[in-house]
Amino acid sequence: MRYSSLFAKTNKAAPADADSTNARLLIQGGFVDQLSAGIYTFLPLGLRVLNKIKTIVREEMDAVGGQEVLMPALIPKGPWETTKRWDSIDVLFKLVGAGEKEFALGPTHEEVVTPLVQAFVKSYKDLPVSAYQIQDKFRNEARAKSGLLRGREFSMKDMYSFHVSLEDLDAYYDTVGERYAKLFQRMGLDAIKTEASGGVFSKYSHEYQVATPYGEDLIYVCDKCRWSVNREIAEVKDGDACAKCGGKIHETKSIEVGNIFKLSTRFADDFGFTVALEDGTQGKVWMGCYGIGMSRLMGSIVEVWHDDRGIIWPKSVAPFAVCLVSLGSKDADVAGRVSQSASDLHDELAKAGVEVLWDDRVGVSAGEKFADADLLGMPLRLVVSEKTLAQESVEWKERSCPDSRLISQADILESIQSFLAL
Numbered sequence: 001m002r003y004s005s006l007f008a009k010t011n012k013a014a015p016a017d018a019d020s021t022n023a024r025l026l027i028q029g030g031f032v033d034q035l036s037a038g039i040y041t042f043l044p045l046g047l048r049v050l051n052k053i054k055t056i057v058r059e060e061m062d063a064v065g066g067q068e069v070l071m072p073a074l075i076p077k078g079p080w081e082t083t084k085r086w087d088s089i090d091v092l093f094k095l096v097g098a099g100e101k102e103f104a105l106g107p108t109h110e111e112v113v114t115p116l117v118q119a120f121v122k123s124y125k126d127l128p129v130s131a132y133q134i135q136d137k138f139r140n141e142a143r144a145k146s147g148l149l150r151g152r153e154f155s156m157k158d159m160y161s162f163h164v165s166l167e168d169l170d171a172y173y174d175t176v177g178e179r180y181a182k183l184f185q186r187m188g189l190d191a192i193k194t195e196a197s198g199g200v201f202s203k204y205s206h207e208y209q210v211a212t213p214y215g216e217d218l219i220y221v222c223d224k225c226r227w228s229v230n231r232e233i234a235e236v237k238d239g240d241a242c243a244k245c246g247g248k249i250h251e252t253k254s255i256e257v258g259n260i261f262k263l264s265t266r267f268a269d270d271f272g273f274t275v276a277l278e279d280g281t282q283g284k285v286w287m288g289c290y291g292i293g294m295s296r297l298m299g300s301i302v303e304v305w306h307d308d309r310g311i312i313w314p315k316s317v318a319p320f321a322v323c324l325v326s327l328g329s330k331d332a333d334v335a336g337r338v339s340q341s342a343s344d345l346h347d348e349l350a351k352a353g354v355e356v357l358w359d360d361r362v363g364v365s366a367g368e369k370f371a372d373a374d375l376l377g378m379p380l381r382l383v384v385s386e387k388t389l390a391q392e393s394v395e396w397k398e399r400s401c402p403d404s405r406l407i408s409q410a411d412i413l414e415s416i417q418s419f420l421a422l
């Protein structure tokens, strides 16, 4: 893709009111645009990142038997009354439709998914069932802040599982929990599985926390076995010995990127959802729910992967693998040859399936192009210039390394392929 054809460009100056690193870099880089506090447009580059995150999450949820659905965000009042949550969820966005009918914009979907699955599942033979969606959620957060970390409209993956017994729920809960660790790793995040309050039904739920200085949460983590607990329920403090292994407990700020929760039979009971058991009696239905903040993940990745010049996208979620930069020249003939060579390279890479963004702007200085390439944070920068042409080569610089080197034009595709396969 040619940078000149991208309508959403980088800004020279950082936004004055950005309250976090991810807001500053994502807005300055033209990845997102803020409409209002906690409400964002995903621009072409940002949407590519969000879609890659979604693809990874889909693959991992499919791998644990999740079936993707898409439920409505506009939910009538009825089911919220059934669960007695119409008045108890303080962040519920409520609205009145035609005929004075009341609705809420979904902040979570137990009220939709439980009667939905109930309509199809009648017997123990139909269980377990696991359904997930990736959808925008709405929460009237008192303080929407920190860019994509706490939005009023934000993208979430929410999965719900239904089981015939607590034992079956327990086993599935562990399976999903293990998968989560892998999922976050694929995006370059080391998410710590942290014990959190479990509500009335189970001792703990688990949160997946990414340690960063900008996180809203505070967790305690063992430096040896990585056992971790959220401060909200913690009976430990900084410097304590770990009860599990004797290691040392450290306090750290963190961002909750996901959580898993045993709902027990609470929602199934509310809707009178039972299944016929083998012996002919009706049995309770046990539920688990499993959330991941998709847009919050994108913000978290930036919080972890940046330096003072910009974002450093992990390869798996980078909007483009390569930022190709062609440099101008005062000599029109040289400029023409450089541009032609960059165009050929762009086409060759694109044809081979390499995602490449070509900074083809004319009349923009090398310094400005390099600063933008650093801000945008593609894993690999390639430069074509008069100097590299003379050596039948291309300058190769990885975003995460300070050094650059020349690679012969003939070897470039193979080098990129092995770089991306790493």
Ligand code: ATP
Pocket (backbone or CB within 6 Å): 108, 139, 141, 148, 149, 150, 151, 152, 154, 155, 156, 256, 257, 258, 259, 291, 292, 293, 294, 295, 296
């Ligand atoms: P938090 O404790 O951060 O308020 P939560 O425990 O209320 O989140 P859930 O309702 O379980 O979160 O939502 C699942 C996931 O959605 C969370 O783990 C988080 O990653 C993400 N999330 C929750 N609220 C927001 C928000 N306002 N903006 C962006 N992501 C969010």
Ligand code: MG
Pocket (backbone or CB within 6 Å): 207, 256, 259
């Ligand atoms: Mg939470």
